[in-house]
Amino acid sequence: MVSTGAVPNPAFRRLRGQRSAGEFAAAIRRSAREIGERVACDARYIGRVESGEIRCPNYAYERVFLHMFPGMSLADLGFSPRETVRGRGTRATAGAPSPPVLHSDTDEESDVLRRVFMTSGTTALAVVPLRPGGGSAAADTVSDPHRVGEAEVSAVEKAVRRIRLLDDRHGGDGLYRGASRPLRAAYALLDSGTAAKRSTADRLHAGAGELAISVGWLAHDSGRFEDARSHYAEALATARLAGDPALEAHAFCNTSFLARDTGRPRESVRAAEAGQRAARPLGSSRLLALLALREAGGRAGLGDRSGCERAIGRARTAFGRGPCDADPEWMTFFQEAELEMLEAQCWSALGDWSRAARHADRAIRLQDPHFTRNLALYRTELTWDLARAGRAAEAATAGHRVLDLLDRVRSSRIRAMLTGATQALAPCRDAAGVREYLERYAAVSGAEVSA
Template sequence: MVSTGAVPNLAFRRLRGQRSAGEFAAAVRRAAREIGEQVACDARYIGRVESGEIRCPNYAYERVFLHMFPGTTLADLGFSSRETVRGRGARATVGTPPPTAPHRDTDEESDVLRRVFMTSGTATMATATLGLGGTPAAAAARPAPRRVGEAEVSAVEKAVRQIRLLDDRHGGDGLYRKASRPLRIAYALLDSGAAAKRSTAGRLHAGAGELAISVGWLAHDSGRFEDARSHYAEALATARVAGDAALEAHAFCNASFLARDTGRPRESVRAAEAGQRAAQPLGSPRLLALLALREAGGRAGLGDRVGCERAIGRAHAAFGHGRSDADPEWMSFFREAELEFLEAQCWSVLGEWSRAARHARRAVRLQDPHFTRNLALYRAELTWDLARAGEAAQAAAEGHRVLDLLDRVRSTRIRAMLAGSVTALRPQRGTREVREFLERHDEVSGTRE
């Protein structure tokens, strides 16, 4: 891969004037709040722009910068055009595109969710004839729904995959509202009863249910817990109507996770056990391993150390059987790194901070860097465990690494975890490493200007 080298952005540096990089970053965050944006801007980000490392800002930063400097263009601010950085021109320059675009805005990418669902002509027609746009009178004047076939079902399945891909990169905050639209369309297709074949109807039920779980997860990750609960319940009802054990197991898996996160550990255990019953005949040891870890998390919340250890043991035994052709597609995230992370969370809840930190560190080491959201999540867990274990300087170092990822990841859940670590570390602010981390966190979060 040929590198062209970074060219300093002198125009942007001139706009900063006499202000320090930190002061200018604070001004950027204030401007963002004025227009309803949220950007994790700090002195490091300003330095990366001025050095030319960031050749074109993501869409959120673009809106903020143009708000700060009315009448200017990106070119006036010293940036390259988006097409040359991310489009065909950029690919021709560097040879091979990177596997992940690290600073792509979630608003831009979540628009893909609409395009995925609307690119098929037949899907567009089905959507229109089902009255999902326009006035009621116009909908009534349209012809009856045509038969739902391969194009529509494939569009639902593609939307599910796209949501998961974007979530792996960026977290749920920027995606949830826009991902809800394909979900409404999917259930409208389902409710129309217009599937051409029994097999098509089965795939449509499964696709709509998986889409409900995916949108529910986005709600969960962005702190909209009641919305998440509703979506998971919708998926479970769809599974029961269709007699789809795989979908039922997935819905119970996520419902258990949500119950644990919202302080209902007994419900978490019951949902995990129900998921294991549904999953038993499916032939996927990895699915049983994940559900056992969900149970372990619930039992940890109940203070049931013995039950938690037993569930963790079952999870390791099942995971050790390896992958299977019966493993669900949605479980692509469940690798050894996730196993270590979920075990870390159990020990953390039980108050064994050093043991939890060992597992969290393994999770970070094993994680594929393309799963950006999960890498930030694992590092946030490690920060918390180290802080509670009394390893303040190490916790601060990990906290910096989480902040480095927050420009790319919008997750209320991760921010809340990091905020908990900050609270735990404040009594140690006399230590230089801790003080620098706390100051940077406060600067980025707007806690202190």
């Protein structure tokens, strides 16, 4: 085994007291729900903190810990200062700036998959440094493809988590190309590996399917729609092969979203309905709420206002039941801000611009500012809705706030949306603030917008 140099965290271990790691993880999840957070804490996470593998928690865990232990700081909990983790503070003062994705805040959410498939035991799966714009030195082979154990499955699961963390902050454009390499390695394990336990095999299927969806989402967000469609179909096939309704529901959820974004609303509705059928036995109201909103988006695209309103009503009812332990880990993004945003998009598709703008504005106010990609998306939606509602000066102000974030967000989808919103504003260039916005947009994007 390669030494990680981790320093144990006895302060955090003392806080656990006589509780088992699983019991302590359950207490952390309960505390998260008290403040509206959603963390996928389990015994393995507790072990990683206590062993020192996690030197500083991500922002969601930080909020939960400070709520759970009032009056204590992260240092009191045994964590390192955020700016010192992996020497980021030193690098920042020493030389040229790194690309945005490489400036994430902690070990848990840094360097995307810097060493996501770790060399462990006799199996070297892949070592994958992801960079904006792609590029990877990964090997897609394994030295012993016939034995699959905890190390390999954990590597796949870690790949999924890190892709999601970095995507939340920076968008998919810079991550997609490199992320396809660990995906191929994961499916190579499925094709040729033999797990010692059925539970390990199930986790590997689920992990590979979730990785396919995550890579599909990076393709979706970066405008590679056919690639996204292929990855989502791959995940759906994996789900059905493994008899995994949770993975099936997730694959249908993303397929519905993609169909809506690519002008196939009827397919969007069908996929969302299929996802709801798969999800009903799982016991997650939040998952049903999201799938109902996917259906609402498809119905809005069909111009079916009454059907859209019914689906939104079901979504809000289900969402109001609150989070629970049955909610999938990947749904951490689905908070009230996202609910408001998805409803805004429905009203926008139906041409009710002012109503859409109200919901988009609520989404912005509710969104955690650390999730830069989503904040840029919500502000872009608001810009579009205000422009179409004839509120040009307000739209220009919203557009400036999107431009403030674009140097940190690499999402072709968001840039395409902003281009559409800007074109809608162009005829109003004499309104207060609009000309200045159009000039700034042209300078940032390199594209002139004509009336």
